[in-house]
Amino acid sequence: MNLTLKIWRQKDPQDRGRMVTYRVEDVSPDMSFLEMLDVLNERLILEGDEPVAFDHDCREGICGMCGMVINGVAHGEQVATTTCQLHMRHFEDNAVITIEPWRAAPFPVVKDLVVDRSSFDRIIQAGGFISVPAGSAPDAHSVPVKKEDADNAFDAATCIACGACVAACPNGSASLFTAAKITHLSLLPQGQPERESRAKAMVEQMDAEGFGGCTNTGECTAVCPKGIPLDTIARMNRDYLRASK
Amino acid sequence: MTATIERGNATASINPPGDATADKKTPRRRGGFLNSSPGKKAVMAVTGAVMVLFLVLHMAGNLKSFLGAEEFNAYAASLRTLGEPILPHRTLLTVLEIVLAAALVLHMWAAITLARRAGRARPVRYAVRRKSQAGGYAIHAMRYGGTAIFLFLIWHLLDLTFGTVNPAGGSGTPYERLVEGFAPSRWWVTLFYVLAVLAVGLHLRHGLWSAFQSLGQAGRRSYRGLNAFAVTVSVLMVVGFLAVPAGVMAGVIK
Ligand code: HEM
Ligand code: SF4
Numbered sequence: 340m341n342l343t344l345k346i347w348r349q350k351d352p353q354d355r356g357r358m359v360t361y362r363v364e365d366v367s368p369d370m371s372f373l374e375m376l377d378v379l380n381e382r383l384i385l386e387g388d389e390p391v392a393f394d395h396d397c398r399e400g401i402c403g404m405c406g407m408v409i410n411g412v413a414h415g416e417q418v419a420t421t422t423c424q425l426h427m428r429h430f431e432d433n434a435v436i437t438i439e440p441w442r443a444a445p446f447p448v449v450k451d452l453v454v455d456r457s458s459f460d461r462i463i464q465a466g467g468f469i470s471v472p473a474g475s476a477p478d479a480h481s482v483p484v485k486k487e488d489a490d491n492a493f494d495a496a497t498c499i500a501c502g503a504c505v506a507a508c509p510n511g512s513a514s515l516f517t518a519a520k521i522t523h524l525s526l527l528p529q530g531q532p533e534r535e536s537r538a539k540a541m542v543e544q545m546d547a548e549g550f551g552g553c554t555n556t557g558e559c560t561a562v563c564p565k566g567i568p569l570d571t572i573a574r575m576n577r578d579y580l581r582a583s584k
Numbered sequence: 585m586t587a588t589i590e591r592g593n594a595t596a597s598i599n600p601p602g603d604a605t606a607d608k609k610t611p612r613r614r615g616g617f618l619n620s621s622p623g624k625k626a627v628m629a630v631t632g633a634v635m636v637l638f639l640v641l642h643m644a645g646n647l648k649s650f651l652g653a654e655e656f657n658a659y660a661a662s663l664r665t666l667g668e669p670i671l672p673h674r675t676l677l678t679v680l681e682i683v684l685a686a687a688l689v690l691h692m693w694a695a696i697t698l699a700r701r702a703g704r705a706r707p708v709r710y711a712v713r714r715k716s717q718a719g720g721y722a723i724h725a726m727r728y729g730g731t732a733i734f735l736f737l738i739w740h741l742l743d744l745t746f747g748t749v750n751p752a753g754g755s756g757t758p759y760e761r762l763v764e765g766f767a768p769s770r771w772w773v774t775l776f777y778v779l780a781v782l783a784v785g786l787h788l789r790h791g792l793w794s795a796f797q798s799l800g801q802a803g804r805r806s807y808r809g810l811n812a813f814a815v816t817v818s819v820l821m822v823v824g825f826l827a828v829p830a831g832v833m834a835g836v837i838k
């Protein structure tokens with residue numbers, strides 16, 4: 340396959356940045372999107388150019404590092420798929436592919452396609468944990484958990500903090516991410532003691548970071564590689580409203 | 585040996601001093617319920633619900649115009665004597681008007697502050713703008729639609745409440761103002777009205793389920809029901825509100 344890539348290049352956070360067009364040839368349809376970028380980067384290095392910087396780590400869809408907006412859609416159009424798990428066979432030969440970084444004020448661009456997502460870390464630090472004495476792990480069945488709650492908590496816990504929800508949201512809201520983390524803990528017995536204070540602290544941090552508010556557009560779930568559902572946000576709202584009473 | 589994990593440093597350096605990304609200022613925001621994004625949405629949901637209740641009653645009242653001038657004018661007069669003789673003339677109505685005006689102001693305040701917040705959170709647009717991945721259209725019309733409703737509301741009050749811009753004037757009976765207001769010669773007013781009613785329908789198509797979500801009263805099991813509820817109520821509102829100008833046009837109301 341031969342492709343035309345339009346990629347956002349930005350030297351550093353201060354640089355104004357611009358789109359640069361590249362031609363990549365002999366791409367195998369079996370390559371992942373990141374491997375295709377590797378091919379481009381190898382050539383750029385050989386030619387003495389600066390390679391395109393992008394985040395990645397596991398390349399198996401579980402770490403949440405990779406993330407770019409491909410043809411206007413976070414992680415590309417393939418549903419429930421991270422960029423690293425997106426394969427070139429989903430593109431047509433001679434396609435023009437535009438690649439941009441996540442766009443949100445709380446995710447400043449570090450370089451090219453790499454953004455700083457430490458605002459997510461600070462939301463987790465605000466309350467995304469349970470305070471338990473660190474002893475030996477309790478027996479798994481010592482506190483019964485309803486099957487449905489266990490399933491839903493697990494679904495929420497699959498959030499990999501990639502930030503696609505923010506990138507896709509017209510309001511730049513981090514509600515889906517924050518709600519996934521709140522839901523995961525608030526459905527389980529261990530999360531009960533801090534349930535309300537957690538929701539309050541995490542929502543306040545989310546707001547303080549400069550993320551926008553949720554208007555229930557649903558754009559986030561549509562692009563979320565883990566399919567985190569919108570009802571997590573209703574739960575976050577409920578816990579927050581209760582905490583504010 | 586005991587390991588100490590300090591909460592806060594667990595995720596390594598976050599914007600260490602000297603780091604260029606540290607320059608980006610975290611916007612300083614006042615705390616408190618009304619400055620939180622879910623708090624604003626809760627305000628929007630409650631005030632929206634107040635306005636929806638009003639609209640349902642308003643629509644039912646309007647349909648009385650099909651019963652003739654006497655019935656309709658008597659209904660309009662009875663609104664003013666609501667609560668009498670326990671309360672003085674026009675007391676309850678004035679109270680309700682104040683509640684409605686407050687709801688509208690708070691609703692718009694929440695909408696505007698959230699829109700500004702959203703603008704600051706997304707200062708850079710994507711080069712490629714794709715249509716909604718979620719397939720929603722109503723949601724993307726909330727802000728424009730809401731503004732259109734507000735502009736219409738001003739005109740509507742001047743037209744049919746105060747009669748300032750109505751051919752029958754402020755001294756005409758409510759029924760006269762209604763018939764004159766939708767007179768064929770003023771087709772552009774009717775068009776404006778129809779568009780505004782459609783905007784309300786679209787606004788409620790999203791707003792009605794959204795309000796439940798904002799108040800934390802939605803869940804996986806209720807989305808289908810809430811959506812059906814939102815569609816049904818919006819369609820009923822549109823049909824009910826359009827019936828009156830249609831009646832005037834068709835000569836049923838004259
Ligand atoms: C006057 C100008 C108005 C503006 C600017 C406006 C704007 C908005 C906006 C931006 C939303 C947010 C949508 C979302 O976050 O999901 C909203 C929600 C809503 N609006 Fe309005 N609106 C207006 C008038 C009205 C009126 C007259 C009604 C009642 C008939 C109404 C009922 C609602 C409801 C029920 C919601 C859902 C609340 C929620 O999402 O929590 N709005 N409005
Ligand atoms: S909710 Fe989905 S899109 Fe958002 S950070 Fe988590 S995995 Fe990524």
Ligand code: FES
Nearest residue numbers: 398402403405423
């Ligand atoms: S690189 Fe780990 S999820 Fe894509």
